[in-house]
Amino acid sequence: MSIGGFIIKNALRNKRRLLLSVLSAAASLFLLVTLMVVLRELTKPPSDGDSSLRVCVRNKVSLASTLPQRQRSEIEKVPGVVVCSPFVWFGGKFKEDEQLIFGTIACDPEKLPTLLQEMKIDPAEYEAFVKDRTACIVGIDALQSDKFKELGLNVGSRFTVMSGIYPCSLELKIVGTYKGTIDDRNIFFHHKYLDEAMGDWGLTGMWWIRIDSAASMGPVNTTIEAAFANSAHEVRAESERAFQMSFVSMWGGIKYLIGGISGAVLFTLVLVTASTMSMAIRERFRELGILKAIGYQRRELFAFILAESFGLSLLGAMLGAGGAWLLYTFADMKKATSGFFVSFEVTTQMLGIAALIACLLGVIASLAPAIAVSRMSVVKALKTLD
């Protein structure tokens, strides 16, 4: 028998309690990893490599304020700008629904392939999209969603979408699907069609731009902002990433809530593990007294308890954090969350944090019983026994 074998035999002596303790640690760490993933999804929206080459230009006053279409020609002249497209968040919804859960975006179809170079679309379908003002293309995830299936919508179908923002509704024809973007749940349609429906509106919500290189980002943004400074429609130009992050700030309260829940989970986990270890050690107080009598030092007894507590916590972490990784890596979380979360990724950093927490947990939970045992008088232990 080795010292390790002795520790394992001790840990396994009450299998039901061990199982329950490991499962409680596993459940807590699973929940913790899940909360970390949710927090990451909310605070760091997914992006692809090209997002550093896209610029969003919006009204400086507020996102709700529009911009005149005449700005487009000025923007296209800025050195570094490759293409510029209007971008209107239509806020579309089906007639019977409160809110469409997919993004409905008005843009310039001819610029879309350059803007979203990662977008994969059948050339014939793209051609049909460009030619027909009432056409739209739908992300593959939207088309395969329960909502689209429920409404029987497919390529070739027509549907009416009402705006939750603008006073109009549009009848759109699905002429194709796309995939390959970071979020294949959007519906793209012609900005010109929206412009007509709004009575030659002459406005856009934003400008969506692709630049020639990441190095151009600063100069392009500065030049565009300067071009419309002191005009009736001053603009704010920022990278697509920065634009997305401005939405994240709206999640501030959620972040604190998730942080609070994570703290509560951790605190509970410490209490459960500490309680388990205390019970386990209290039951074995006499045996530990005997070990001390036959020559085991304080440090060795301390190490026994620490190793057992550590083992319990790490096993819980392997099951909990490992289980979360397996589930979120191999399950279709986009579908499971009805498309709310696009990439539900457990990062190595999260696994590292879970392992670190498990290690700290092992130490903290074992401290009180280990100190009690190291201070234990053999005589007092024997008197309790005999």
Place this chain on the structure above:
Amino acid sequence: MTPIVTIRDLTKVYERGGVTVAALDHVSLDIEHGEFLALMGPSGSGKSTLLHVIAGIDRPDSGVCNVGGVPVPELSESELADWRNQNVGFVFQSFNLIPVLSAFENVELPLLLMNLNKAKRKQLVDTALELVGLADRAHHLPKQMSGGQDQRVAIARAIVTDPKLIVADEPTGNLDSHSADEVLQILATLSSKPIGKTVIMVTHDPRAAGFGTRTLYLEKGRLKE
């Protein structure tokens, strides 16, 4: 020949409910090598305290306690743990075996602290179990054996490191008379030649004390021959 245990003027006082009780009151005695000493006396007479001080698991308030020339009370906690591992074998009334370990593993426990390889440990454990007549029960758990057999495993654990001194606190207190006789016979054998270990046993039972080579009586912390 120099005694293995030399005790001079040993005093130990306890506070119990605000009352001071002298567990050991200026006790002096010598114990020779190979002696099987029985310590008798009424409950609270101080016999277990004396045993604990000699074995290095308790410290006196004053006085001298040398075991094998080592001033035991003067050792640090860490030194005491090492000293106990190498010099003292413990046998308790309630056996105190680890229930999840087999007889072999229980006996092996003190050896894990020594720098011995697996083969050497096995040899020592087999010898100790053979000496107590339990070689065939090596892989049995404590609950699979009788009380007498458990106590013999405890004796094997006590002698496996080849200590000079074996201390036994009421070793037959939980045993039937047949098992008690077996245990006492083993302790007597250990103390006699050629093994020649020194055995100090606390007991209430005069019949058990009869197995010893000398009996001392303690009353209110004082020795009475």
